[in-house]
Amino acid sequence: MTTHTYRTIPESLAVLKNEQLAQSLYDEGGVIMEGTLLTLHGEAHRTRRRLEMRVFKRSFFRYYETEVFPRALAELLGPTVSSGACDLVDFGYRITMNLTADFAGIDRPTRSTGETAELLELVKTFSEGATLVHSTRDKDEVREEVRAALRRFESSFLRHSIKRRVALIEQHGRGELAEEDLPRDVLTVLLRNEDRLELPPELLCREIAFFLQAGSHSTANSMVHAMHNVFEWMRQHPEDRERLLKDRLFVQRCVHESFRLHPASPVAWRKPVCPMHLENGTALGLDDRVELDLYSANRSPDVFGADAEVFNPHRTVAPGHEPFGLTFGTGVHTCLGRDLDGGFVPRGAVDPETHQYGIVAQLVRALLEAGATPDPARPPERASHTARPNWGSYPVVFR
Ligand code: HEM
Numbered sequence: 001m002t003t004h005t006y007r008t009i010p011e012s013l014a015v016l017k018n019e020q021l022a023q024s025l026y027d028e029g030g031v032i033m034e035g036t037l038l039t040l041h042g043e044a045h046r047t048r049r050r051l052e053m054r055v056f057k058r059s060f061f062r063y064y065e066t067e068v069f070p071r072a073l074a075e076l077l078g079p080t081v082s083s084g085a086c087d088l089v090d091f092g093y094r095i096t097m098n099l100t101a102d103f104a105g106i107d108r109p110t111r112s113t114g115e116t117a118e119l120l121e122l123v124k125t126f127s128e129g130a131t132l133v134h135s136t137r138d139k140d141e142v143r144e145e146v147r148a149a150l151r152r153f154e155s156s157f158l159r160h161s162i163k164r165r166v167a168l169i170e171q172h173g174r175g176e177l178a179e180e181d182l183p184r185d186v187l188t189v190l191l192r193n194e195d196r197l198e199l200p201p202e203l204l205c206r207e208i209a210f211f212l213q214a215g216s217h218s219t220a221n222s223m224v225h226a227m228h229n230v231f232e233w234m235r236q237h238p239e240d241r242e243r244l245l246k247d248r249l250f251v252q253r254c255v256h257e258s259f260r261l262h263p264a265s266p267v268a269w270r271k272p273v274c275p276m277h278l279e280n281g282t283a284l285g286l287d288d289r290v291e292l293d294l295y296s297a298n299r300s301p302d303v304f305g306a307d308a309e310v311f312n313p314h315r316t317v318a319p320g321h322e323p324f325g326l327t328f329g330t331g332v333h334t335c336l337g338r339d340l341d342g343g344f345v346p347r348g349a350v351d352p353e354t355h356q357y358g359i360v361a362q363l364v365r366a367l368l369e370a371g372a373t374p375d376p377a378r379p380p381e382r383a384s385h386t387a388r389p390n391w392g393s394y395p396v397v398f399r
Helices: 009-016 042-052 058-082 088-104 113-130 139-173 186-192 201-236 238-246 248-261 338-342 359-369
Strands: 003-006 021-023 085-087 267-272 289-293 372-374 391-393 395-398
Touching: 003 009, 009 267, 009 289, 042 186, 058 088, 058 338, 058 359, 085 088, 088 113, 088 186, 088 201, 088 359, 088 391, 113 139, 113 201, 139 186, 139 201, 186 201, 201 238, 201 248, 201 338, 201 359, 201 372, 201 391, 238 248, 238 359, 248 338, 248 359, 338 359
Parallel strands: 003 289
Antiparallel strands: 021 267, 085 395, 267 289, 372 395
């Protein structure tokens, strides 16, 4: 087997857009990822994605940011601020857990702290399973934990969520419930399955578990990275402190810049589905692997300037490129949550009142407004259970 590694934006774009290359980063994490959207290829991927895209429409992002998000934020932020301090990693996981459960379609009848904590524990295990390739733990042990977590998830959360939705879908079928009164989530779309796709129960369970981990894990980690970058920026550039509290578009720029420097997955892997040649002429056999170093590509000076290695929300990006680089991928597997988390990139003048900023920018803004600042007594620490460069703990106090 030969591994071909690419570290630039043009090479990465060519690979991600090549439809003869299939996903391979999650082969190791098959215990949860097998058959899920991210691992599918060709027609199977196209049809599943088309079905699930019914949730991720432009109107949904707006509804989510203006209605679902403020409710979930108010529920958690008030008590957190009153307590005077929190760990951003823990806060990030809890808030994104509630949000992700809403769009995945998992009911939490009591919405209690204990219930969120239980779901969170399950989803952390799913995340470890999905990113098994980067785990520093014994892999078979993690697989066993994931199997047990899937069983618990099915009996404690999924079963009831399915039952309630099936009843609503039937009511809708009898003309007793309007279309707009059905839940707007992935589980409902999969249960209605208007495209008649093959979706056996175990696959449905893995798909929803995958959505829960895809949505919460990367959102929470990205929020903590963004807060760290913003704290550091305010320390080095006190002249921007006021602006960060007042200018929502500037906060979004900071978040996009932080996304660029900290892609949730620092690499993407692909494998050929048949013997083939890449655009640059490289021949690939069936056993070969193409590895994209997105972390380095996102620091290409040609696209992001000579200071591409550092955080600078005032930078100008080469035309035709996103400010967050390849953090949300591109091509057929482009992240379905990109606009939800990152909002829309302003192209020219936008109305700050109606602009969609994305969940991460909204979270950063809310935390800054609440006076969050790094806890001088407890410095942040890196996560130790994964080779991915995430924060394991980030204590803050509210001033
Ligand atoms: C900052 C947060 C996020 C980042 C950085 C991120 C990043 C990514 C990346 C890089 C991919 C493509 C992987 C590849 O091509 O190998 C991807 C795919 C995906 N993401 Fe995200 N993601 C984030 C948040 C979310 C959220 C909130 C959701 C929930 C809707 C989500 C759902 C998905 C799904 C379903 C896919 C698979 C798409 C497909 O295979 O067609 N992501 N994400």
